[in-house]
Amino acid sequence: MIVEAVRLLITLALLAVGYRVGPMLNTQNPDAAQALGAIIGTGVGYVLGGITGRLFRSSLDSIPKSVVARSTGPEMFAGAFGLIVGVFVGMVIALPVIVFVPAVIGVPVSVLIVLMLAIVGARLFAGRADEILAAAGLRRRGDLVSRQLDEGAFLVDSSAAIDGRVLNLARLGLLRGRVWVPGFVIDELQGLADSSDQERRKRGRRGLEVIESLRDVEGTEVAILEESVPGVEEVDAKLIVIAAKADATLITTDRNLALASSTRGIEVLNPHSLADAMQAPVAVGDQLHVTVRRAGSEPGQGVAYLDDGTMVVVENAAALLDHNVDIEVTATTRTAVGRMLFGRLAS
Numbered sequence: 001m002i003v004e005a006v007r008l009l010i011t012l013a014l015l016a017v018g019y020r021v022g023p024m025l026n027t028q029n030p031d032a033a034q035a036l037g038a039i040i041g042t043g044v045g046y047v048l049g050g051i052t053g054r055l056f057r058s059s060l061d062s063i064p065k066s067v068v069a070r071s072t073g074p075e076m077f078a079g080a081f082g083l084i085v086g087v088f089v090g091m092v093i094a095l096p097v098i099v100f101v102p103a104v105i106g107v108p109v110s111v112l113i114v115l116m117l118a119i120v121g122a123r124l125f126a127g128r129a130d131e132i133l134a135a136a137g138l139r140r141r142g143d144l145v146s147r148q149l150d151e152g153a154f155l156v157d158s159s160a161a162i163d164g165r166v167l168n169l170a171r172l173g174l175l176r177g178r179v180w181v182p183g184f185v186i187d188e189l190q191g192l193a194d195s196s197d198q199e200r201r202k203r204g205r206r207g208l209e210v211i212e213s214l215r216d217v218e219g220t221e222v223a224i225l226e227e228s229v230p231g232v233e234e235v236d237a238k239l240i241v242i243a244a245k246a247d248a249t250l251i252t253t254d255r256n257l258a259l260a261s262s263t264r265g266i267e268v269l270n271p272h273s274l275a276d277a278m279q280a281p282v283a284v285g286d287q288l289h290v291t292v293r294r295a296g297s298e299p300g301q302g303v304a305y306l307d308d309g310t311m312v313v314v315e316n317a318a319a320l321l322d323h324n325v326d327i328e329v330t331a332t333t334r335t336a337v338g339r340m341l342f343g344r345l346a347s
Contacts, residue, residue, distance in 0.1 A: 003057055005115060007049030013108040014045030079122040086121025090114030154179045154269070155225075155243050157252035158188045158235070161207035165271035166251055170217040175251075180225045181211055182242065188235055240264060286329045287346055288312070292320045306341075315344040 018041025094110035192204025290304035302317025
């Protein structure tokens with residue numbers, strides 16, 4: 001339809017040009033020249049109009065792909081608004097053409113300009129429906145969330161943002177594509193950052209800084225998901241609902257949230273679990289060389305750390321702070337924050 005409309009307008013315009021220019025080239029027989037010029041203009045216009053129409057349609061197809069897929073109420077509303085804006089801008093641009101160019105040429109050209117800008121405006125505004133509605137203080141309904149998230153998208157939880165290792169995953173190229181951060185997660189992090197408690201404030205600021213740093217990672221596009229989930233108050237429950245509807249991968253270090261999501265068939269990426277999987281295996285009976293960093297919670301205990309951050313509780317090492325010691329691993333356990341080792345001084 002677009003190709004035919006553009007072809008028709010260009011054909012009419014060049015027909016008029018040939019009709020006017022023909023007599024100027026052959027003053028001896030102006031009538032024949034007019035007819036010949038009109039025929040040539042029509043032929044050239046038909047070919048050129050087809051080429052121009054196809055190029056125009058291809059350029060429109062490249063303006064947001066989300067609009068081509070299927071239209072929703074918000075997209076139709078934004079598209080209608082864009083159509084009006086396009087027509088208005090087209091009329092402003094076409095006005096000088098109508099005034100200074102002969103009507104037989106100016107009118108088709110002006111109509112073509114208005115038509116093209118109207119279509120571009122409709123497509124462009126429909127593709128930016130989310131931003132336009134947000135600027136107007138409106139939001140899409142929660143049941144349309146699955147349309148916003150791309151296939152294979154990632155959904156970030158506040159715990160993953162605070163943990164910070166999601167940034168390393170992105171830098172390693174494991175989070176290629178679009179990473180969505182729900183607006184209520186940003187609100188939660190901001191609430192922590194504004195807390196009177198110093199530790200909570202540091203955690204909130206770290207989470208916000210990690211999300212901001214993700215924007216600078218090549219190959220990773222951070223987008224804020226301004227979605228509400230009607231009837232759901234808990235942040236974790238909202239994340240589960242959104243991830244399930246959109247078939248997105250949930251990134252979280254919250255073990256309970258990860259278990260609940262996995263039970264519902266949601267794909268989960270836990271930086272803790274990934275780090276544990278990449279750690280060299282340490283078994284009971286292995287000997288390690290560590291540095292005692294602080295006293296433990298029980299009398300006589302010392303605490304050391306491996307290079308990957310794994311905590312090692314050492315018996316009878318409280319008096320050996322800042323000393324390098326050889327220990328024998330006596331037990332290993334897994335906690336909500338990762339793996340923990342227990343050991344005793346090697347004899």
